[in-house]
Structures are given as structure tokens and as C-alpha cells.
Amino acid sequence: MTNNHPKKEELDKIIKSEKNPDLNQSHLIEELKKKYSNSHIPYNLEGLINHKNGHFNDAIQNFNRAKEKLVNEDNNNKDLSILYQNIGVSYNKLSQTENAITSLIQSIDLNNNNLISLNLFTQIFLEKNINFSKNLKKFLCNLMKLQYIEVDPISAKIQNFLAENFVLNEFLPGLTISKNNGGLKTIEVNFEDNFEFELLISVLTEGLIINHFLEENMSKYRSLIMRKVLEEDTAFLSNKYIISILLSLSRQSKINEFCWNYSSEEKEIIKKIENNILKNNYNNTELLFFAIKAISTYKNIYIDKKITSWLNKNKKNLPKIINEEYTYIKKENEKFLAYSKLFLSKNNNDQVTNKVRRQYEENPYPVWTKMQLHSKKLDVKSYLNNQLNWFDNNVDEIKKPNILIAGCGTGRHAIQTANIVKESSVKAIDISSTSLAYAQIMTERFGIQNIKFKNQSILELKNNSYDIIESHGVIHHMEDSEKALEVLANNLKKGGLLSLGIYNKMGRKEINFIRSFIKKNEIEPSDKNIVWIREHIKNSTPEKIRKRLILSKDFYSVSGCRDLFFNVQETQFNIRQIKQLIEKNNLRFMGFTGLSKTHITNFKKLYSDTSLFDLDCWDDFQKNNKDFFGSMYQFWTQKFN
Numbered sequence: 045m046t047n048n049h050p051k052k053e054e055l056d057k058i059i060k061s062e063k064n065p066d067l068n069q070s071h072l073i074e075e076l077k078k079k080y081s082n083s084h085i086p087y088n089l090e091g092l093i094n095h096k097n098g099h100f101n102d103a104i105q106n107f108n109r110a111k112e113k114l115v116n117e118d119n120n121n122k123d124l125s126i127l128y129q130n131i132g133v134s135y136n137k138l139s140q141t142e143n144a145i146t147s148l149i150q151s152i153d154l155n156n157n158n159l160i161s162l163n164l165f166t167q168i169f170l171e172k173n174i175n176f177s178k179n180l181k182k183f184l185c186n187l188m189k190l191q192y193i194e195v196d197p198i199s200a201k202i203q204n205f206l207a208e209n210f211v212l213n214e215f216l217p218g219l220t221i222s223k224n225n226g227g228l229k230t231i232e233v234n235f236e237d238n239f240e241f242e243l244l245i246s247v248l249t250e251g252l253i254i255n256h257f258l259e260e261n262m263s264k265y266r267s268l269i270m271r272k273v274l275e276e277d278t279a280f281l282s283n284k285y286i287i288s289i290l291l292s293l294s295r296q297s298k299i300n301e302f303c304w305n306y307s308s309e310e311k312e313i314i315k316k317i318e319n320n321i322l323k324n325n326y327n328n329t330e331l332l333f334f335a336i337k338a339i340s341t342y343k344n345i346y347i348d349k350k351i352t353s354w355l356n357k358n359k360k361n362l363p364k365i366i367n368e369e370y371t372y373i374k375k376e377n378e379k380f381l382a383y384s385k386l387f388l389s390k391n392n393n394d395q396v397t398n399k400v401r402r403q404y405e406e407n408p409y410p411v412w413t414k415m416q417l418h419s420k421k422l423d424v425k426s427y428l429n430n431q432l433n434w435f436d437n438n439v440d441e442i443k444k445p446n447i448l449i450a451g452c453g454t455g456r457h458a459i460q461t462a463n464i465v466k467e468s469s470v471k472a473i474d475i476s477s478t479s480l481a482y483a484q485i486m487t488e489r490f491g492i493q494n495i496k497f498k499n500q501s502i503l504e505l506k507n508n509s510y511d512i513i514e515s516h517g518v519i520h521h522m523e524d525s526e527k528a529l530e531v532l533a534n535n536l537k538k539g540g541l542l543s544l545g546i547y548n549k550m551g552r553k554e555i556n557f558i559r560s561f562i563k564k565n566e567i568e569p570s571d572k573n574i575v576w577i578r579e580h581i582k583n584s585t586p587e588k589i590r591k592r593l594i595l596s597k598d599f600y601s602v603s604g605c606r607d608l609f610f611n612v613q614e615t616q617f618n619i620r621q622i623k624q625l626i627e628k629n630n631l632r633f634m635g636f637t638g639l640s641k642t643h644i645t646n647f648k649k650l651y652s653d654t655s656l657f658d659l660d661c662w663d664d665f666q667k668n669n670k671d672f673f674g675s676m677y678q679f680w681t682q683k684f685n
């Protein structure tokens with residue numbers, strides 16, 4: 045008996061023995077267990093083989109045995125994380141959701157870069173109805189801080205939970221303000237446990253607030269804090285819960301680009317506090333800190349001319365956190381400006397392109413910070429199958445694909461594709477230099493090596509032959525969308541694949557209602573007007589329209605609202621037009637993406653299996669299912685050979 049682990053050849057031999065009936069796989073594993081009696085690896089291997097053969101209970105038993113062994117070995121968190129991951133995956137197959145979640149949480153707690161566990165946890169958390177246990181709440185607080193997560197849907201689910209489960213008090217749900225004997229206001233935290241408070245802080249700090257109820261309540265809190273700063277009520281302000289709320293509100297305001305509304309009374313208070321700061325009226329550093337932070341929940345203090353000039357002059361006397369934050373942000377801004385200059389294009393495009401360019405230069409879209417990364421690179425076939433789950437497709441294998449992302453915006457889509465597709469080289473173009481700068485910075489942050497960005501219009505593409513072109517939310521912002529599609533198709537190899545996302549006229553009724561209102565009243569897309577139009581939608585639009593619009597994520601940020609309601613150029617399509625465009629460009633429809641299994645089942649009940657590829661059937665189907673596609677059609681096509 046030795047304490048060593050089996051060698052790779054020994055494991056390979058057992059894995060391969062599955063295909064050779066002369067070799068008894070179970071016997072070989074037993075031998076291995078005997079030979080390496082203190083190693084966890086033979087048990088893990090047996091567990092994996094059990095899992096592969098559908099014996100999930102046996103698999104879990106073996107993974108647990110492996111775990112016991114591993115605890116006695118020189119403990120390695122990464123290996124233990126993998127064992128918990130394996131247990132979670134098997135429990136998930138058995139549909140034992142709570143057990144799966146518990147194991148995956150343990151796995152991620154041990155190694156928060158375990159992408160398999162992170163991605164499976166996210167999938168289960170989003171799809172299933174899960175009890176928000178104390179353990180889960182605690183875990184979610186940590187999860188929200190990670191970089192490799194799909195923050196918006198996770199945060200949306202947490203926000204719904206918070207909004208539904210809090211008791212709404214005068215200001216903040218769960219938090220009451222009461223007067224004590226001395227007349228000072230104090231805070232009593234009523235939460236069953238503080239994880240709910242932490243969850244609230246994490247959704248404010250880590251992503252966009254996309255819940256109307258939370259926005260309303262946190263706005264009230266922002267206003268209260270502001271009044272307290274004016275009253276110089278340091279007893280109230282230095283409460284640790286209030287400090288957390290203040291810091292997270294400051295972060296949230298930056299994320300939503302200051303789109304929350306405020307009253308004229310607040311406007312006056314902001315002026316007074318700002319004046320106090322600029323005139324050095326705050327002798328107390330603590331109060332100065334609260335004042336600066338409170339202002340930063342209403343405006344971007346680090347680009348405001350008066351405030352930055354004051355910050356520069358008073359660098360030595362600034363509260364430490366503000367000084368550090370300012371230094372960091374200045375550096376980030378410089379980097380952003382340098383890249384924006386680098387990506388600046390001298391090309392003189394047509395008037396519409398220039399208008400569109402200006403819009404996206406002023407408001408790069410989408411604003412984002414985090415993203416789930418794939419745990420495994422996929423070949424093109426699997427990449428496609430992953431997206432077109434319900435549509436059979438038999439594309440030939442494409443090795444080392446050349447991919448074009450046409451209109452990459454701030455790079456999210458390009459990074460996703462470059463991260464997933466095996467051995468891919470990605471070129472990503474856009475006409476907005478600031479969006480490209482954003483994209484480049486994020487690409488570096490995510491350590492992605494296989495993307496090159498360029499300032500180039502789709503119309504300037506020179507008949508290259510790409511294996512794959514992806515263009516989402518772009519050609520409908522071009523003056524001649526048909527021409528744009530023709531250029532994209534011409535730049536595709538024969539047999540090449542094109543993924544498109546284009547506006548669905550039927551799904552944009554409510555947005556069009558607001559667009560017409562904006563056009564009729566000649567409302568310019570300034571930040572102030574965007575705050576105003578949001579209030580108008582919340583208070584003065586028909587209930588049916590308001591209800592739909594406040595569900596859109598874009599409603600909750602300035603750049604989102606600008607893209608949603610103020611776009612300078614927009615064409616919208618129906619399925620019949622899509623069919624014509626596809627046929628005209630020698631393309632074959634391969635299927636819609638983003639549809640759920642229920643959607644497809646409903647469709648199949650009415651039409652045959654082969655009708656999945658028949659756009660006339662989809663057109664007919666949409667007539668009775670108006671909300672089916674949402675505001676955008678997303679689909680794949682292939683160029684005929």
C-alpha cells in the first residue's frame with residue numbers, strides 16, 4: 045500500500061476499458077482502490093463512471109467516499125471543490141434541487157473560480173423556485189461580489205425576493221426610524237437576520253436595480269440621508285447601516301448613470317451641501333466624507349468641473365477613501381480616454397451613420413461589468429447546438445473559425461463568443477470609439493486574447509470571407525438595413541453562418557408609443573430629459589404601457605433609456621420581411637434562439653416538426669402569440685453553398 049495517487053496512464057486504462065468487454069472495469073477500479081488505498085482519486089473515478097451510466101445515487105456515494113479520503117490527504121480546496129461540484133451535478137440529475145444547491149454552494153465557497161459549479165448553480169437558481177434559506181442568502185451575498193457571474197438575472201431574482209418579502213415601513217423595508225428620548229433618530233434593524241440587509245447592499249453595489257419598488261424606496265432613503273447631511277446629524281449618519289446604504293447608493297447611482305428622479309427640495313439641498321463643500325465649510329472630516337458621498341448619489345462628482353477642481357486643490361485634506369477613489373477613477377478615466385482616442389476614426393460616413401455614431405459615442409451601450417464565462421470551449425457545431433437547442437442542425441465542422449462581430453458595442457457579445465468558441469479568431473467592429481474603448485478595457489479585464497477591435501462601419505467591410513458573422517441589435521440602426529444585410533452576407537464564406545438580432549415591430553408597441561411622444565414633443569436625449577421621461581412613463585402613461593416598460597432592464601439606466609426610446613435611427617421588422625431578406629441574400633433560416641421548451645412545444649402542437657424551419661408558420665403563430673418574441677428576433681442563418 046502506498047499513499048500515492050494513481051498515474052494518468054492507470055486512469056486512462058480504466059476509462060478506455062469501458063469499450064473493451066474483455067477488461068472488467070469494476071475489477072480494475074477495485075484493484076486501483078486497493079493499490080492506492082489512501083487516495084480519493086479511484087472513488088472519484090468510479091463516481092464519474094457511475095454518473096455517466098446514469099447511476100446517480102451510486103455516484104454520490106462514491107464522491108462522498110472520495111471526499112472522506114481527501115480530507116485526510118494534504119487538503120486541497122480545488123480538489124474538494126470539484127468533489128462537491130460532482131455531487132451537485134449528480135443531485136441535479138436526480139432533481140434533488142435543494143441538495144444540489146447545497147453541494148454547489150460548498151463547491152464555490154471552496155473555489156470561487158470553479159466555473160462548472162458557478163454556472164450550474166446559476167442555472168438552477170434562475171430556473172427553479174428556490175427557498176431563500178439563511179445559507180442561500182449568505183452565499184448570494186458572496187456570489188454577487190464575483191466577476192464571473194451573470195449579475196443581472198441573479199440580481200433581479202434577489203431584488204424580487206427583497207421586494208416581496210420586506211415589510212414596508214415608512215422608508216426602507218425592514219428598517220425603522222424611531223425617535224429616542226433625546227430626540228435623536230436611531231436605527232433599529234428588524235431583519236430576521238442581517239443577510240437580507242447584506243443582500244440589499246449587494247444588489248445596490250454590484251449591478252443595476254431593475255425593480256421599481258426598490259428604486260422608489262431607496263430613492264426615499266437617499267433623500268433622507270441628504271437631509272441628515274444638511275442637518276449635520278453625524279449620530280444618524282455614522283450608524284453602520286446608514287454608512288453601508290450611503291456607499292451602496294453612491295455605487296448604484298454610478299451604475300444606473302444617475303437616472304433616478306429627485307424633488308425640487310432635494311435639488312435645493314444638493315446645492316447647499318455642494319456649496320458647503322466648495323467653500324470648505326466642513327471642518328469635520330467625517331462630515332465632509334458624508335457630504336461628498338451624499339452628493340455622489342446624485343451626480344458624478346469625479347467629472348463635475350467645479351467639484352474636481354476643488355478635489356484637486358484640496359487633495360491633502362480629503363478623507364482617505366475619497367482620495368483613493370478619486371486617484372483610481374482618474375486613472376481609469378485617463379485609460380478610457382486614451383483608448384477612445386486610439387479608436388477614433390477619421391472616416392466621414394453618411395449623415396445617419398454620423399448621428400448614430402454620436403449617440404453611441406455619448407452613451408456607449410450596454411453598460412456592463414460582470415459576465416459568466418464558459419467552463420469549456422465549444423467547437424462550432426456544439427456552439428450552435430447550444431443556442432439552437434430545439435432546432436436540429438447539421439453544420440459541417442469548421443476548424444479555427446474566423447468570426448466577425450458586426451456592431452460590437454461595449455464588447456460583451458464579442459467577449460462571450462471569443463470565450464466560448466474553440467480556436468476562434470474574432471474581429472469586432474463598431475463605429476463608436478468610446479464603445480470600442482469600453483470593449484477593449486473589458487477584454488483586458490477578462491483576460492481574453494483572441495479579439496481585435498476596429499473602428500469600422502459594416503458598410504466599409506471588404507468582401508472578406510468569415511466563417512461566422514454575428515450582429516445583434518445593429519443593422520436596424522442603419523439607414524439602409526437591407527443593404528447592411530447584403531454586405532454581411534457578402535462577407536460570409538459559402539456555408540458560413542450568420543446570427544442576427546433585429547427589432548420585432550409587434551413586440552415594440554409600447555416602446556413606439558413613447559418614441560412617438562418624444563418625437564411629437566421634440567424631446568432631446570439629454571440626461572435630464574431621460575430622468576424626466578422615466579417619471580412621465582411611471583406616472584402619466586396608460587397602465588398597460590407602463591407595466592410593460594418598467595419590466596425592461598433598459599428602463600433602469602440612462603444609456604438603456606437612450607437606446608430604448610431616443611434612438612436616432614430605427615427600423616422594425618416582421619417575420620415576412622425577414623423571410624424575404626433571407627431569401628434575397630441566398631441564406632437559409634436555421635432557427636430562432638432564446639426560445640423556451642414550452643414555446644417550442646406550443647408551436648409543435650399546431651404545426652409539424654419540419655415547420656420549425658418554415659417562417660410562414662412562425663408568422664402565422666405570432667399572430668396569436670403577440671408577445672412571443674419580445675422586442676427582438678434572434679436567429680441563425682447559413683449561406684447556401
Ligand SMILES: C[S@@+](CC[C@H](N)C(=O)[O-])C[C@H]1O[C@@H](n2cnc3c(N)ncnc32)[C@H](O)[C@@H]1O
Pocket residue numbers: 397400401404409410450451452453454456457473474475476479500501502503515516517518521522607
Ligand atoms: C444597440 S447597440 C448593440 C451593441 C451590441 N451588438 C450588443 O448587442 O450588445 C448598437 C451598436 O451598433 C453600432 N453601429 C451602428 N451602426 C453601425 C455601423 N454602420 N457599423 C458598425 N456598427 C454600427 C453602434 O455604434 C452601437 O454600438
